[in-house]
Amino acid sequence: MAGTALRRRLIWQIATVITNRPVSDAARRVTLDVADWPGHRPGQHVDVRLTAPDGYQAQRSYSVASAPERPQVDLVVQRVAGGEVSPYLTDELRDGDQIELRGPIGGYFVWHSTSGGPVQLIAGGSGIAPFLAMLEHHEASGSTAALRLLYSARTPSAVIDAHRLDAHARRGVATTITLTRAASPDGVRRRRRVDAQLLADVVWPVPARPQIFVCGPTTFVESVANDLVGLGHTPASIRTERFG
Numbered sequence: 001m002a003g004t005a006l007r008r009r010l011i012w013q014i015a016t017v018i019t020n021r022p023v024s025d026a027a028r029r030v031t032l033d034v035a036d037w038p039g040h041r042p043g044q045h046v047d048v049r050l051t052a053p054d055g056y057q058a059q060r061s062y063s064v065a066s067a068p069e070r071p072q073v074d075l076v077v078q079r080v081a082g083g084e085v086s087p088y089l090t091d092e093l094r095d096g097d098q099i100e101l102r103g104p105i106g107g108y109f110v111w112h113s114t115s116g117g118p119v120q121l122i123a124g125g126s127g128i129a130p131f132l133a134m135l136e137h138h139e140a141s142g143s144t145a146a147l148r149l150l151y152s153a154r155t156p157s158a159v160i161d162a163h164r165l166d167a168h169a170r171r172g173v174a175t176t177i178t179l180t181r182a183a184s185p186d187g188v189r190r191r192r193r194v195d196a197q198l199l200a201d202v203v204w205p206v207p208a209r210p211q212i213f214v215c216g217p218t219t220f221v222e223s224v225a226n227d228l229v230g231l232g233h234t235p236a237s238i239r240t241e242r243f244g
């Protein structure tokens with residue numbers, strides 16, 4: 001059984017684009033139909049491979065942003081200026097286009113409803129992608145695990161899937177969205193960097209023994225993880241995913 005799963009993961013599959021919609025000023029949600037998708041756990045990622053007409057190939061990783069309860073596979077891709085793959089996925093992919101992917105990959109940066117809580121999610125920028133899958137799964141599975149989300153974006157329009165995050169907040173996910181380059185016009189989202197003080201203010205306290213997930217750019221992840229350890233959280237309670 002395990003051998004079968006391993007072999008499956010290594011196979012490149014054709015995925016067909018169903019929709020490609022904006023979810024922030026620089027990110028798009030690409031919904032894919034993948035024949036024989038084996039299912040995934042929230043937090044896993046896929047490898048995407050593009051092949052140019054001359055045979056040149058480029059490959060990058062993207063977190064699955066949809067819950068396992070849905071049959072399609074969603075990716076949330078942020079356009080990186082000067083990047084090779086992400087601008088193609090955000091700006092060029094049209095409904096009906098096909099790309100290659102393989103997965104799901106990863107068994108460490110995963111939260112499933114059976115893992116319980118409390119859970120602390122901490123995202124920087126496009127690092128929100130795997131948490132969108134976890135939040136959707138939390139809702140779809142009817143989990144009662146207590147969730148908190150801390151999400152750092154640059155500006156109000158850079159917040160990915162703001163409407164979905166607000167809906168999760170309304171159903172009880174304790175959500176803090178903080179902006180590093182501008183305050184929101186309504187004053188709801190404050191301008192503030194994620195530092196030790198903010199973590200102390202909004203993250204589950206140490207005695208609650210939360211499972212903590214941190215995802216985003218390498219510098220963000222490293223500084224948050226260091227600050228969490230400084231606050232007394234054990235390294236074993238902190239799982240990290242670096243987007244590079």
Ligand SMILES: Cc1cc2nc3c(=O)[nH]c(=O)nc-3n(C[C@H](O)[C@H](O)[C@H](O)COP(=O)(O)OP(=O)(O)OC[C@H]3O[C@@H](n4cnc5c(N)ncnc54)[C@H](O)[C@@H]3O)c2cc1C
Nearest residue numbers: 060061062063076077078080082083084085086126129243
């Ligand atoms: C496990 C995992 C999961 C991930 N999940 C996601 C996800 O869900 N969503 C997401 O958006 N990303 C995700 N990433 C990041 C993703 O894999 C890519 O690294 C990202 O999309 C950038 O790829 P790219 O080909 O566009 O940029 P690259 O070509 O790889 O460029 C990388 C860097 O070099 C810089 N650069 C490249 N060319 C130039 C140039 N000519 N001038 C100046 N700078 C340049 C870019 O600005 C960028 O900072 C994930 C990464 C990992 C490891």
